[in-house]
Amino acid sequence: xxxxxxxxxxxxxxxxxxxxLRCDPISGHTALYWYRQSLGQGPEFLIYFQGTGAADDxxxxxxxxxxxxxxxxxxxxxxxxxxxxxxxxxxxxxxxGHTQYFGPGTRLTVL
Amino acid sequence: KxxxxxxxxxxSVPEGENLVLNCSFTDSAIYNLQWFRQDPGKGLTSLLLxxxxxREQTSGRxxxxxxxSSGRSTLYIAASQPGDSATYLCAGYDxxxxxxxxxxGTRLMVKP
Numbered sequence: 001x002x003x004x005x006x007x008x009x010x011x012x013x014x015x016x017x018x019x020x021l022r023c024d025p026i027s028g029h030t031a032l033y034w035y036r037q038s039l040g041q042g043p044e045f046l047i048y049f050q051g052t053g054a055a056d057d058x059x060x061x062x063x064x065x066x067x068x069x070x071x072x073x074x075x076x077x078x079x080x081x082x083x084x085x086x087x088x089x090x091x092x093x094x095x096x097g098h099t100q101y102f103g104p105g106t107r108l109t110v111l
Numbered sequence: 112k113x114x115x116x117x118x119x120x121x122x123s124v125p126e127g128e129n130l131v132l133n134c135s136f137t138d139s140a141i142y143n144l145q146w147f148r149q150d151p152g153k154g155l156t157s158l159l160l161x162x163x164x165x166r167e168q169t170s171g172r173x174x175x176x177x178x179x180s181s182g183r184s185t186l187y188i189a190a191s192q193p194g195d196s197a198t199y200l201c202a203g204y205d206x207x208x209x210x211x212x213x214x215x216g217t218r219l220m221v222k223p
Contacts, residue, residue: 031209042115042200042213043155056210091154093211098143098162098204100211104154 002026003104007091012109013082021077021106025094031089033100034067037090043091049075082110113138115203117214123221128191132217133182143196144177145211146186149198158199159186162174191221 005024009089011073013019030051035043045059049069056085057067069075087110093100114137134144143162147155159168159175161184167176172189182211183202198218202211 033209033211035211040215042117042215043211044200045210045212048209059210075115088123093155099157099160101157102147102155107152 003092004092006090006103006106008106009104010107010109012034012111014111015082015084016111017082018029019067019079021079021090021107021108023073023075023077023092023094023103025073025092026101029094029096029101030072031095031100032069033095034075034077035093037089037091037105039088046077046090078081079108082108084110086110113141113203113205115201115212117199117201117217119217120215121218121220123220123222124191124218126191126193128221129135129187129189130191130219132186132188132199132201132219133184134186134214136182136203136212138203139179139182140206141179142206143202144175144176144184146175146184147200147202149200149216150199155200173217176201187221191219193223196220 007022032049034046037043048056052072064080067077089105091105093102119167147195161177174187177184198216200216202213
């Protein structure tokens with residue numbers, strides 16, 4: 001069956017621009033997670049959705065980052081006024097119970 | 112706050128060797144623990160999930176153990192193959208079973 005998909009796979013933008021990253025979870029999964037992985041490091045938690053609501057957004061680094069999941073399925077991670085330090089791979093995962101299934105990630109490069 | 116550490120950061124072994132990757136965590140209240148594999152430029156593939164009440168899980172040549180009291184997990188790979196070359200990440204679930212906290216990973220290279 002279809003796994004978690006993320007688009008785009010690569011995104012190059014200029015400092016100060018706005019970007020949106022999309023995650024399509026596995027059908028029927030109520031939980032959705034965003035993580036950020038910098039080069040050579042493990043992923044770091046950003047935000048967790050249960051259904052449509054953000055159950056835990058404690059990992060968002062600052063108010064330039066925002067995520068939505070309006071219908072409880074697809075989620076969009078939004079980054080305003082991008083900075084070079086935002087360059088990383090953004091991973092999405094969906095899950096049921098205590099198991100998370102990861103997408104391939106979006107590699108964001110801010111020039 | 113849970114912290115997860117993986118040692119070594121990188122490991123190079125000849126094909127056929129048995130090896131152990133180590134993972135330590137600071138909060139023994141960890142819920143489940145999961146081992147992942149990540150190939151360069153790719154997402155994460157789940158290898159083994161050790162649930163809270165379990166002490167180990169096995170899948171093929173892989174065996175993972177969990178000792179909450181000592182704050183340690185190990186991933187044992189038997190008869191390593193070049194195709195095992197990848198980064199291996201361990202991650203612990205918080206008590207609610209939601210957020211995963213990852214270690215920095217061990218980059219494994221198995222030489223033919």
